[in-house]
């Protein structure tokens with residue numbers, strides 16, 4: 001079940017995530033999500049950013065609702081930020097420990113979902129290594145339940161895409177004239193796909209996907225992007241540079257994957273390499289980072305880096321998404 005999905009499936013998922021009024025009921029993919037809805041979510045997220053020197057934003061928008069975090073793959077940022085986002089909106093938050101759950105005794109994912117549904121969990125945040133799981137669950141839940149995709153195989157990570165878009169917009173304003181370079185293991189990255197489609201929907205000037213040939217995407221997956229295997233060429237005059245981790249957990253045959261030193265020398269984003277980009281270019285990374293492999297450690301900690309802002313924006317984006325889907329559940 002791993003791997004890219006045909007366009008028809010994406011169209012079905014894109015429709016499935018909206019209710020009859022066109023409001024967001026589930027968040028499954030950014031591919032095909034309407035530009036105006038994308039812009040509205042980013043606007044909502046701005047209102048949930050922590051003010052400088054202030055305490056984190058809070059509201060009672062989710063009082064009485066229960067959010068369940070179901071992470072069947074490891075996570076630090078996404079899981080912690082959904083936990084904080086739910087609590088800051090007044091929800092009860094359940095973090096299911098999947099390693100001690102009854103899935104270890106062979107319970108199916110749907111039976112786990114039906115069990116939590118019966119306990120009146122309303123919003124289920126799901127990360128899974130298999131493609132199609134969030135949409136599969138969304139097709140089976142009751143009217144009071146919303147499903148949020150928190151990372152699906154190498155296919156989709158919509159809230160990461162949204163937080164990347166918010167971070168870029170806060171630094172660069174509009175997208176139309178921007179050159180965005182995403183560098184690294186594009187083929188196995190769900191982040192590259194969600195951020196890439198979000199950038200396309202918002203009208204980015206140019207999207208470059210830079211990787212060794214063994215990590216290049218299928219050209220049909222993001223047909224609007226320029227695929228490139230030369231880092232110097234790809235970074236020239238870029239406004240935004242995002243480095244990606246090699247997703248070793250999704251690569252069954254490591255043959256053709258460069259060793260660490262060779263990789264950093266050819267595809268590592270470093271101070272030296274960033275001289276090719278625009279002087280005001282920002283450096284991004286979705287995390288977790290492997291310093292010295294895909295990014296120079298001191299660059300990640302430098303003034304050019306917006307990596308910790310991405311993390312902070314992730315809480316605001318997840319608050320905005322939780323608030324929006326909770327509104328679509330009103331009356332249930």
Ligand code: CP
Nearest residue numbers: 075076077078286287
């Ligand atoms: N970017 C991201 O998804 O990080 P985590 O795996 O730590 O959630």
